[in-house]
Structures are given as structure tokens and as C-alpha cells.
Amino acid sequence: MxxxxxxxxxxxxxxxxxxxxxxxxxxxxxxxxxxxxxxxxxxxxxxxxxxxxxxxxxxxxxxxxxxxxxxxxxxxxxxxxxxxxxxxxxxxxxxxxxxxxxxxxxxxxxxxxxxxxxxxxxxxxxxxxxxxxxxxxxxxxxxxxxxxxxxxxxAFDFPPRDVAARQVIDIVNRHPDHEIVIGVDTLGKEDLLVQISQAFNTKVWVWPERLETMHLLGLNGMFTTQTAQTRIRAIPRYSFSAATLVALDSLHPTLGVMPSGLPWSPRPHDYYAAPHRLIHTVHFSAHxxxxxxxxxxxxxxxxxxxxxxxxxxxxxxxxxxxxxxxxxxxxxxSPKHPSKKRKSTVRPRISESRD
CATH class of the missing domain: 3.60.15.10 (Ribonuclease Z/Hydroxyacylglutathione hydrolase-like)
Known part of the structure; x- marks a missing residue:
């Protein structure tokens, strides 16, 4: 073009x-x-x-x-x-x-x-x-x-997002006495956070700008900026670190969850580094x-x-x-022949079954 x-x-x-x-x-x-x-x-x-x-x-x-x-x-x-x-x-x-x-x-x-x-x-x-x-x-x-x-x-083969969401919910469920910290971007993975909120009938903490985004998306009543209302927090991905989790864990048992297509690493781009004891990576990918x-x-x-x-x-x-x-x-x-359209020789079909 x-x-x-x-x-x-x-x-x-x-x-x-x-x-x-x-x-x-x-x-x-x-x-x-x-x-x-x-x-x-x-x-x-x-x-x-x-x-x-x-x-x-x-x-x-x-x-x-x-x-x-x-x-x-x-x-x-x-x-x-x-x-x-x-x-x-x-x-x-x-x-x-x-x-x-x-x-x-x-x-x-x-x-x-x-x-x-x-x-x-x-x-x-x-x-x-x-x-x-x-x-x-x-x-x-x-x-x-x-x-x-x-x-x-x-090498990249991960489950559908609904399956990964159930994996996150299972992690939260297996640690009822822990604070749960989830790393997310400023936009995206709202469906994951909604499923967590619904599964535990609780609000999820988000930072103020993220709460504004949730409201603009029509997601009301499931998120809060009051830490006392919930043990589940979604924090900016850039704030998600081993040091942050260790500091929180010293005050109260804390576990981190990083939903991503790539494994979380304490060293950027070193995906073969040993996982941290406080961090669970779940292959929840938007790609x-x-x-x-x-x-x-x-x-x-x-x-x-x-x-x-x-x-x-x-x-x-x-x-x-x-x-x-x-x-x-x-x-x-070729664009030199705009009047001639190349028709597909393959006839893709959409199956009525979505299983």
C-alpha cells in the first residue's frame, strides 16, 4: 500500500x-x-x-x-x-x-x-x-x-482465557488466608477480574485511574479503591515485583498472580529464571x-x-x-488493476457449533 x-x-x-x-x-x-x-x-x-x-x-x-x-x-x-x-x-x-x-x-x-x-x-x-x-x-x-x-x-501454546481464569480462581481458592495481588495493564483482562469478583462474591481493589476505566466500561459495583473491603487486589503490571510482594508478605501472607502469555521473570526478558516462591504465573493471554x-x-x-x-x-x-x-x-x-478482484478459491465456513 x-x-x-x-x-x-x-x-x-x-x-x-x-x-x-x-x-x-x-x-x-x-x-x-x-x-x-x-x-x-x-x-x-x-x-x-x-x-x-x-x-x-x-x-x-x-x-x-x-x-x-x-x-x-x-x-x-x-x-x-x-x-x-x-x-x-x-x-x-x-x-x-x-x-x-x-x-x-x-x-x-x-x-x-x-x-x-x-x-x-x-x-x-x-x-x-x-x-x-x-x-x-x-x-x-x-x-x-x-x-x-x-x-x-x-513453543507458545496456552489455554483459552476462560480456562486460565478458572486456574486463577483455583489459586485464590487454595489460599483463603492470603492477600492476593494480580498484575494487570491499565486496560485489558477486565473479564478475568469480573470472573474473580463473581466467584468469590467480593469486590476487587484497583487503583483510582483503573476504577475510572471500569466505570467507563460499565463495570460498576465489582471494584473498589478501599483496601479494607477485599483481600484481592489488581495492581499495575509495572508495580508487580518480587520486592513488592516480599514487603507485603512481611505484613500479611501474600501471594502474587501474573496472568500473561509469557512466564513472569524477576529479570526482564529472562524467561528461564527460576520462579519466585510468592508468584504464580498463569497463561492468560490476550494474544x-x-x-x-x-x-x-x-x-x-x-x-x-x-x-x-x-x-x-x-x-x-x-x-x-x-x-x-x-x-x-x-x-x-495488483492495485494497478483495481477493477479486477481476486476471489478466494477457498470457501471458509463458520460452523454453527462453537464447542
Whole structure:
């Protein structure tokens, strides 16, 4: 896709339209309260959370994309000035509140930005999102898939989030006399905290800014900032440390729980370090595991794919694993031939069974 037309989660470059997949900090670098480069498209939930994240932001710049409803864009080629017609559709990515994929169709071909996503086979929300994506595609094949390759390695295989949530609840249940400290981000894993609150019929402590987010999401009555009301606390991930837990444990028996796709380590990026005696790691991940990434690529069979996470020892180029699932890119799929749409030769089906 020609640069300068569409920017997804890129805020420091010139573009004719900007798109926000979700409000996690690693996707908003360069975005600030005084940012004013152009129109910013996002989901309804992200728009509702936006003022609390960026106070003073010019909200007239926000354009809300309803989930599953295509929106037409008028762009102009920077190379020759030719008018370009593009449709964009936001698809639920099931990563955190407000997170979406963006599907672009039209004169630029068919391009899907997955953003961060987790589509578990047994998840009702993911099932609906998959059904919406296939409906909007309407038989068009994906020319280019920008893929969340966070856990694109066969070593990463973890359970669905509802299973991991039950594991956390079991840990809490087995330690009735302990204070429980759970490390979470400023957005995400609300479903886990709600399940814990419901399982023990108790409120969960959160810090004041997190409580505001909970209220904006309509989660009222299950969270508190009063430590005396509960033994279960959700603290910012950046505050979650062995030193913090040891200090708390010296006052009252305390146990830490880190819900993450990666094992918690006392030394950053050293995932082979011995676990701490006060910390339980539970594989509760908001990113798809390797098997789910493979299922996603197999569903779409794009002509090309590219990872959104740079390659490293953990994050591998998805082409290495999934090139055999991609369809050859024919001449007619080039943006030089926008009138010719490449139809998928694979007919994905959504089973009515979600077991």
C-alpha cells in the first residue's frame, strides 16, 4: 500500500487517514493530547475511553467506526493525484476493550490489519467476529495480511482465557488466608477480574485511574479503591515485583498472580529464571497462541502476510511458518488493476457449533 495514505497505529508520519486499533501504550506512541495531524478512526469503546487517556484532545478529530459496518473513504494517490475509493470496516479483535482489526477494500486491493488479537475457537465473541469478517469480505481474497505475530512460535501454546481464569480462581481458592495481588495493564483482562469478583462474591481493589476505566466500561459495583473491603487486589503490571510482594508478605501472607502469555521473570526478558516462591504465573493471554494464529491464516489464505512485531529470538516472521497457507499472488491482484478482484478459491465456513 502506498505510504502517506493510511496509517494504522503510526502517529508520527504524514497520512490522509489515521486508524487506532486499541489504546494500549505500545500502539499509541506518538499520540498525545495535542496531536492534530488529521482524522482519527477508532471503535466506539476506544472513543469513549479516549478523553481519560488523552485529556484535552480535540475530540472533533475522532471518527467512530461501528463494528462490522463498512465506511467509505476518499483518498488521493500521492504519486499521480488519482482519486482512490476505499472501504474500511472495523472487526472485533477480542484483545481488550475497544480493540479492532481494520479491513480495507477497494482501489488499494484487500488488506487486513489484524492489530493485536485473540480468536479462541471456543469463544463466542470471537465466533461472532469471525462471522462478521467473512460476511464483509464477501468472497474477496485478502491480498495482504498484517498479522499479530507476538506468539508466532510453536513453543507458545496456552489455554483459552476462560480456562486460565478458572486456574486463577483455583489459586485464590487454595489460599483463603492470603492477600492476593494480580498484575494487570491499565486496560485489558477486565473479564478475568469480573470472573474473580463473581466467584468469590467480593469486590476487587484497583487503583483510582483503573476504577475510572471500569466505570467507563460499565463495570460498576465489582471494584473498589478501599483496601479494607477485599483481600484481592489488581495492581499495575509495572508495580508487580518480587520486592513488592516480599514487603507485603512481611505484613500479611501474600501471594502474587501474573496472568500473561509469557512466564513472569524477576529479570526482564529472562524467561528461564527460576520462579519466585510468592508468584504464580498463569497463561492468560490476550494474544493468539501459535495454533490460533495458524487457524487465522488458514481461514483467510492471504496472498502475502507480514508480522506487526519485529523479529527477535521469540517473535519470528510468520512467513517462515505459514507461507504454505498463502495463495499465489496473481497479476490481477495488483492495485494497478483495481477493477479486477481476486476471489478466494477457498470457501471458509463458520460452523454453527462453537464447542
Amino acid at each position: 502506498e505510504r502517506g495514505l493510511i496509517a494504522v497505529d503510526r502517529w508520527n508520519e504524514e497520512s490522509q487517514a489515521y486508524f487506532l486499533t486499541h489504546l494500549h501504550a505500545d500502539h499509541t506512541r506518538g499520540l498525545s493530547s495535542d496531536w492534530s495531524r488529521g482524522v482519527l478512526f477508532c471503535s466506539p469503546i476506544s472513543a469513549a475511553l479516549f478523553p481519560s487517556r488523552f485529556p484535552g484532545f480535540d475530540l472533533s478529530l475522532l471518527q467512530v467506526l461501528e463494528i462490522g459496518r463498512p465506511r467509505s473513504l476518499k483518498l488521493a494517490s500521492r504519486s499521480d493525484g488519482q482519486d482512490l475509493s476505499v472501504r474500511v470496516t472495523a472487526i472485533d479483535s477480542c484483545h481488550c476493550p475497544g480493540s479492532v482489526m481494520f479491513l480495507f477494500q477497494g482501489d488499494l486491493g484487500c488488506v487486513l490489519y489484524s492489530g493485536d488479537f485473540r480468536w479462541e475457537p471456543t469463544n463466542e465473541q470471537a465466533w461472532r467476529a469471525k462471522k462478521t469478517l467473512l460476511r464483509v469480505l464477501g468472497g474477496d481474497a485478502v491480498d495482504l495480511l498484517h498479522l499479530d505475530n507476538t506468539f508466532c512460535n510453536p 493468539s497462541c501459535f495454533r490460533e494464529i495458524a487457524d487465522f491464516v488458514r481461514l483467510l489464505r492471504p496472498a502475502k502476510l507480514a508480522g506487526t512485531v519485529p523479529s527477535s529470538s521469540c517473535y519470528l516472521n510468520p512467513w517462515h511458518f505459514f507461507s504454505h497457507l498463502c495463495q499465489p499472488h496473481s497479476e490481477s491482484t
